[in-house]
Amino acid sequence: MGEMGGSDSGPVGVSPQRSVLFAQVINAEPRMSFDESGLMQQPGAKGSVGKVFLGDVARAALRSMGTHGPPHFSQEPGFDEQTWNLVCSTEEVEMSISSRHYWGFGLFSRCFLNEIVVEGSLQTRARCAMDIVASLGRNPWEPTRVRAFERATSGSMASHTSSWEGLISVARESMSDDIARMQDSIRKVRGIEEGSEDLLDSAEESLERAREALADNNAPAVDRALSRASGMVLRADPRSDLGSMERDLLGD
Structure with missing residues (x-):
């Protein structure tokens, strides 16, 4: 009923250079604008020539890239402000997002x-997928209309699930390795300096927070906890410049 044409490729998760993911939109907001060249702007910005409903998925996807250049609409919306294509990139990854209806003539956000479509290193693509899911707080590959979604994307629900979960698994494994390396660093520093145990205990607590965040697929929280732990280890290690400087300041 009022369905758009299907995708040519279907979902692609873990692959050498490129991932293709499909996601169900739930909320059409936020509403943005664009200028004559197709650059996305805040609503009401000077030079705006049109409006667009970005949607919850695209907003989460752009945020997952971190600091990025201004998104550019390669296909600007017309009468339907929720049908468009945009591209955005960083030094590490390039992302293109298209929005289209797949049932119900596009009368509702759902x-x-x-x-x-994400191109770049596997680790970066995996991290983007994990961040999108964490930001949305739901599984974006679970559609409102299963059969229509499968037809429109040329992919079964099993392939959609595996494409997203495969990337998330890669991201989890990478962050788990980071936590293990930090744990090893703490172990190596223990016993070197008698007065450093409190710092290392704090680092251990931060690692526990990192593990809890990883269990929730909250990659930004994992990063913050690892950063805190790393700082504590550097301060505790008398062989590091930071540790040596701190001891000089304390008069040790």
């Missing part, structure tokens, strides 16, 4: 899906 009639729409986003196709997200």
Whole structure:
């Protein structure tokens, strides 16, 4: 009923250079604008020539990239402000997002899906996928209309699930390795300096927070906890410049 044409490629998760992910849109907000060249702007910005409903998925996808250049609409919305294509990039990754309805003639926000194509290193793509899911707080590959979603994306629900979960698994493994390396660093520093145990205990507590965040697939929280732990280890290690400086300041 009022369905758009299907995707040519279907979902692609873990692959050498490129991932293709499909996501169910739930909320059409935020509403943005764009200028004559197609650059996305805040609503009401000077030079705006049109409006667009970005949607919850695209907003989460752009945030997952971290600091990025201004998104550019390669296909600007017309009468339907929720049908568009945009591209955005960083030094590490390039992302294109398209929005289209796949059932119900696009009368409701839940009639729409986003196709997200990400090119770059596998670790970066995996991190983007994990961040999108964490930001949305739901599984974006679970659609409102299963059969229509499968037809529109040329992919079964099993393939959609595996494409997203495969990337998330890669991201989790990478962060788990980071936690293990930090744990090893703490172990190596223990016993070197008698007065450093409190700092190392604090580092251990931060690692526990990192593990809890990883269990929730909260990658930004993992990063923050690892950063705190790393700082504590550097301060505790008398062989590091930071540790040596701190001891000089304390008069040790």
